[in-house]
Amino acid sequence: MEKLIVDMDDVLCQKGYIRMINEFLNKEYNEEDANSYYINDLIPKSKLEDWIEFYSKKNVYDYVDIAENSQEVMKKLNEKYDVYIATSYVFRDAPKVSGKTLNDKYNFLCKNFPFLDPHKFIFIYNKELLEAVTDWMEYKDQKKPKGQNHYDSERGMKGFLNKVTYQSIKYGKESVIEIINDSISNNYQGVTWDRLENKKYDIKRKTEKSKDYIQEFIDSGGDVDFTGF
Numbered sequence: 001m002e003k004l005i006v007d008m009d010d011v012l013c014q015k016g017y018i019r020m021i022n023e024f025l026n027k028e029y030n031e032e033d034a035n036s037y038y039i040n041d042l043i044p045k046s047k048l049e050d051w052i053e054f055y056s057k058k059n060v061y062d063y064v065d066i067a068e069n070s071q072e073v074m075k076k077l078n079e080k081y082d083v084y085i086a087t088s089y090v091f092r093d094a095p096k097v098s099g100k101t102l103n104d105k106y107n108f109l110c111k112n113f114p115f116l117d118p119h120k121f122i123f124i125y126n127k128e129l130l131e132a133v134t135d136w137m138e139y140k141d142q143k144k145p146k147g148q149n150h151y152d153s154e155r156g157m158k159g160f161l162n163k164v165t166y167q168s169i170k171y172g173k174e175s176v177i178e179i180i181n182d183s184i185s186n187n188y189q190g191v192t193w194d195r196l197e198n199k200k201y202d203i204k205r206k207t208e209k210s211k212d213y214i215q216e217f218i219d220s221g222g223d224v225d226f227t228g229f
Contacts, residue, residue, distance in 0.1 A: 001082040003141060003157075005122075005134050008087035008105065012074070012113070016064035023063075024054050040093055052094040060101075061108040075115050084157070085109060086122040088130050098125075122161060126168070132177040133164055136191065139184045163193070171196045 006012070017039050018031050025043070034042050043051045077083055089102040102123050109121060124130045168176040175196055183191045 003084060003137070004077060004081035005084045005086050005137055006074070006077075007130075007134075008085055008109070012067055012070050012085075013061065013064035013108070014067055016060040016062075019063040020055070020058060020060050024051055038092060043093070048093060052097070055091065056094070056097045056100065059104045061104050064108075066112055071113065074113055078115055082120075083116060084120045084122055085113075085116060086124065086130055086134060088125060088127040089123045090125045122157075124161065124165070126173050128177060129164065129168055129173045132180045133161065135184060136180050143189070163191075167193060167196060 009016075015031070018029060021027070021039065021042055022029055025047070027042075029042055031039060040051075074083070087105055089105055090098045091101050105123070106118070106121060109116060110118060124133065164176060164180075179193070179196055180191055182195075
């Protein structure tokens with residue numbers, strides 16, 4: 001059965017964060033007012049600690065609207081596809097309270113989409129990383145033959161996600177996103193994880209080289225040619 005990966009926030013449910021922020025600030029903001037990737041940026045820095053305390057005592061999913069027809073549509077899709085729900089859960093302003101966010105997301109899905117398999121809820125710590133993972137899985141679904149798809153089972157899917165998480169912790173999410181996107185653009189059969197290690201050594205080599213140039217610059221009184229650096 002072909003897999004289908006569906007995001008949660010702003011797809012299955014909407015407007016929770018903006019309503020929560022408006023209650024906290026006693027404002028009437030729209031989501032477009034944020035002018036940022038993160039709607040939390042509407043919170044003034046002077047109120048950040050109070051906001052974190054407010055958030056930690058609330059459940060953002062008590063504020064959401066379930067997207068129109070999403071329950072009916074998801075039920076039909078679940079009959080035709082192997083459906084996974086993918087969502088990021090880390091609360092940027094206070095990562096330590098993210099466990100509560102994960103629990104609230106899980107309970108929302110189980111209550112409002114009870115026909116979905118909870119074993120196929122994917123919780124990942126970063127939204128941008130989640131988008132890269134989704135792009136990769138969509139790319140793999142287009143590859144032929146399907147038998148070469150390395151996440152064609154639940155076990156394969158979990159293995160891939162564990163690999164992404166481990167590599168992002170070790171090398172940083174930016175490097176993992178870059179490698180995934182590069183693997184797609186080059187039409188590779190798999191993600192070229194080994195290049196992360198090569199990239200790390202290349203960065204180390206350049207860092208050491210820059211230190212050498214700086215020391216030479218100091219020793220020479222400023223007469224150093226940086227061409228080719």
